[in-house]
Amino acid sequence: MTDGATVTETELPPEVAAWVGRSLDAGVGDVGCERGYVLHWLEAVEDANPLYWDDAVADELTGGRTAPPTMLSVWMRPLMFKPDGWTPTPDAPAPDEAIRPLEIHFRLKDALDLPDGVVSWNELEFHTPVRPGDTISTTQSVRNISTLKTTRLGTGRFWQIDVTYTNQRGEVVGVETYNMFGYQRKAA
Amino acid sequence: MAASITKGDVQVGLALPTLTIEVTARTVVMGASASRDWQPQHHDHAHAMAAQGNDIFLNTPNQAGFIQRYLTDWTGPRGRLGKLRFRMGRSICVGHTLTFDATVTALATDDTGCCWADLSVVLKADGEVATTALARIAIPADDGDNPWAREGDAWQPSALGDVTPPTS
Numbered sequence: 405m406t407d408g409a410t411v412t413e414t415e416l417p418p419e420v421a422a423w424v425g426r427s428l429d430a431g432v433g434d435v436g437c438e439r440g441y442v443l444h445w446l447e448a449v450e451d452a453n454p455l456y457w458d459d460a461v462a463d464e465l466t467g468g469r470t471a472p473p474t475m476l477s478v479w480m481r482p483l484m485f486k487p488d489g490w491t492p493t494p495d496a497p498a499p500d501e502a503i504r505p506l507e508i509h510f511r512l513k514d515a516l517d518l519p520d521g522v523v524s525w526n527e528l529e530f531h532t533p534v535r536p537g538d539t540i541s542t543t544q545s546v547r548n549i550s551t552l553k554t555t556r557l558g559t560g561r562f563w564q565i566d567v568t569y570t571n572q573r574g575e576v577v578g579v580e581t582y583n584m585f586g587y588q589r590k591a592a
Numbered sequence: 593m594a595a596s597i598t599k600g601d602v603q604v605g606l607a608l609p610t611l612t613i614e615v616t617a618r619t620v621v622m623g624a625s626a627s628r629d630w631q632p633q634h635h636d637h638a639h640a641m642a643a644q645g646n647d648i649f650l651n652t653p654n655q656a657g658f659i660q661r662y663l664t665d666w667t668g669p670r671g672r673l674g675k676l677r678f679r680m681g682r683s684i685c686v687g688h689t690l691t692f693d694a695t696v697t698a699l700a701t702d703d704t705g706c707c708w709a710d711l712s713v714v715l716k717a718d719g720e721v722a723t724t725a726l727a728r729i730a731i732p733a734d735d736g737d738n739p740w741a742r743e744g745d746a747w748q749p750s751a752l753g754d755v756t757p758p759t760s
Contacts, residue, residue: 445626445627445657448625448627448657449661450613451657453664455664465740473673474659474673481627481629523652525677526652527676527677528676528677529749530675531747533740
């Protein structure tokens with residue numbers, strides 16, 4: 405699989421370094437914001453916030469119904485079935501043209517020959533509220549890639565990926581930042 | 593106006609009341625479904641046992657949703673989450689008693705006049721730390737203020753820099 409040579413390279417391969425700052429357009433999400441999904445989310449976390457249940461409160465504070473801000477990533481996850489297309493299961497690799505959630509993360513792992521990956525931390529930043537009827541698009545970009553580091557998991561690199569969510573009017577509704585560690589496991 | 597806390601109700605060091613959730617299979621599976629996440633470790637008991645030796649566990653966006661709910665239970669409907677950073681360690685599995693605790697670590701007003709509370713949030717599964725989070729939530733300055741009315745340059749969740757980590 406690998407001879408381990410890549411983990412002794414401290415320089416980032418130039419073709420990978422060139423990815424930093426570039427963005428990948430993942431297009432419009434399969435599922436737009438709608439009331440039923442908001443209710444499903446609220447029942448899952450037992451959230452009684454009247455902002456989402458009482459239209460008088462929603463009208464007063466947010467000028468009508470909104471979705472809870474942390475629902476952000478709901479609007480980019482692909483449907484598990486489509487009548488005419490590929491169904492994303494763990495066993496079925498994506499066709500070349502498909503852009504998976506966090507596609508850029510998987511491409512980085514491949515390009516750097518770092519087969520394992522974990523999320524070190526996540527950050528969410530929230531902007532214009534998402535409302536029923538909105539359709540949400542995402543772009544992914546690499547903010548930075550670290551030098552080689554060794555942790556208890558193995559040797560690899562940390563990188564930060566930003567996923568920027570925009571509505572159909574081009575307004576940013578939120579940014580999700582993933583701090584990832586891609587690595588080769590320590591030899592047993 | 594819908595009832596909410598205001599800046600005058602909050603001080604650095606204030607501890608929020610603990611929230612306790614008994615995690616069932618329904619909690620985990622409904623959380624995965626509500627966030628459209630069909631990775632098997634969040635619904636398939638046999639897969640989770642074989643892969644990790646523990647039961648199915650709460651996924652990332654569902655934890656974010658629970659943290660948001662915990663914070664807005666406290667602020668009321670005018671509280672508006674600006675930033676949330678979290679790190680997941682131990683899995684939160686079926687059968688665990690999940691508790692949420694939080695402390696206010698900073699209070700500040702940015703250049704636009706928006707009042708922000710930073711909080712350190714800890715999720716424990718059966719008493720052991722599972723997820724830690726830092727949150728920044730806008731709270732009304734007074735009874736007439738509404739953070740949700742802020743848009744464009746008047747809404748700057750990053751203007752004060754990174755969310756303040758707890759001092760200890």
